[in-house]
Amino acid sequence: MNQDKRYIGILFLICLIAGLLVSFVYALTHSRIEERKKQELQDTLRGMFSEAARIEELSKDELVYYQAISDENQVLGYILICEARGYSSTIKAIVSTDLEGKIKEIKILEQNETPGIGSKIMEEEFLNRFIGKSKDDSVDTITGATISSKAIIKAVKENLKKIFP
Amino acid sequence: MAKNNNLWQEFSKGLFKENPIFYIVLGLCPTLAITTSLENALGMSGAVIFVLTFSNVVISSIRKIVPDKIRIPCFIVVIASFVTITELLMQGYFPILVKHLGIFLPLIVVNCIIMGRAEAFAKNHKVIPSLLDGLGMGVGFSLAIILIAGMREFLGTGKILGRIVFRCFSPSLIFVLPPGALLTLGLLIALFNRIKKR
């Protein structure tokens, strides 16, 4: 009985110390991590619209997107981030459009699809197929990587439809 | 001199004689899952060496306080919080590293090599040998997954580190698919056991 109490005590102590340590480090790094993430997001957004003076966050039906604004306070275009469930991972893509919703550029931010098959969505050849397309145009999938390419095409179109109804 | 020799052995045994993948056959989930490209394997290697070495040190230093009966939950708590702390610190201060190791760090908690070495070695050895054991095992694991990933990436996509090596051969897709992982691993284990028997 006493032995059990000792075990409980030690386990409790170890968990407590571990928990405290983790929360301490979390508190220490939390603000830095958030700031870094924000900075990173700003950098990626700016990468899509290098001519923009600033980028503002907008939202519509819980969908967050961004608009790029020039020096003369004119809206240059929109940027949206799309997520799609691919074959083996969540694919994250960033899309920039002009004012009417025609795609200017698309980049894949994150993906972990099968190398050599699904990862073909990273290739220029596929991404270029999006340029100039708007929400109702069709984009060809990649032979052999149908699931990954279909997922991303569908996600981009759905998000475009929400912003440009 | 004899002591130094012993320490060297604690390190070197993980490289070949007791290689965690080819002879102990531990930690197969990450081995099978992430060896689709050499880049992934390199990222995983760095993360495993780092975590394994330090978790061995921590567990070895608390081995006298922890009663035998509740050692497993204690080890798990130690390893998991160690990995979390590492991840947080990396995200805060070394963002470049996170880009390469990011997804592998949380995966390491469930890598049986970490638990296996804590159980088999660190819990009844002193700190310095435990550190060397962790380092050696980590390097051994890394060499193995780099070999497997190199073979799979080359055979499956014709590339090494994303660069095309040969143009005139049609890569065999199966090697980057799950069955290819099992095939490659099985044949390599057979090969290494053959080498050891000689």
Place this chain on the structure above:
Amino acid sequence: MKNNLLVSFWPHIQMKDSITKIMWIVFLSLIPAGIAGVYFFGLHSLVLIFVSIVTAVFTEALIQLIRKKKITIYDGSAALTGLLLAYNLPPAVPFWIPIVGSFFAIAIAKQTFGGLGRNIFNPALSARVFLLLSWPTYMTAFVNPFGSADTISSATPLSTLKEGGRTLSDIGLTYMDLFLGRRAGCIGEVAIFLLLLGALVLLILKIITLHTPLSFIFMLAIFSWIFDKHGLFKGDVLFSIMSGGVILGAFFMATDYVTSPLTKKGKIVFGIGCGLITFIIRRFAGYPEGVSFSILIMNAFVPLIDRIFKPSVYGKK
């Protein structure tokens, strides 16, 4: 203490004929279907068959030489594996496909397990699946009969139906075409008539029994009939049997001695499993045809089936 008991590997079936004789009879019974394949798809198919057999025999000899075992290439089992693999290839694949495939069949699927009698999976089918996963573009490019191999790429009846959901007459084929083999498909699977003739010879010589093939085909037919795409009880039974590789698979590969159960009941269970899995793959999975997968999956269950349906020991109930 020295162990004097000799334990040999299965098949432990008592027969008058030797393994060698059986292998060559099976080999010969497959020849007519191959000739038909060459007639339909051109000389390239003959090259593929030849290359496949030569590589299989050569690989067997090479590995037995390395392992310092007795060289048994004359027993015909390697040649038969090579022949069956070639029969399972689309007629337009490049010539190195059967080389890689035969090497895989003998070196990996057969010899790493210990050679004839010890392999768990049918070597020819393992190699086919290996090739299908490795080079899907080559392994799914079919040609129409009498078409030139490098120009016309055509889908098999099964894949056409899987994608379009049309009926047989829409493709421009009749049951007679399917029966005689005038359709796109693998080299050795199209000539149903000649395959059945070969199977009949094997049945008469009692080399194979009807248990596995019949339960396989029956199960597939019933399920294809009941659970059709267009509604219950609307399936085309004859089409489901005569398209794809069912006849070749059921009579010549699911009956392989080494990788199929020993008892009659076991053989029936094996056939039922094959038929069911083939149906599931054809109907629900990404591939149009599932015969190779289903036989391989059931191969894995053979030890289990044999354990359940053990032959009763003489003197016991």
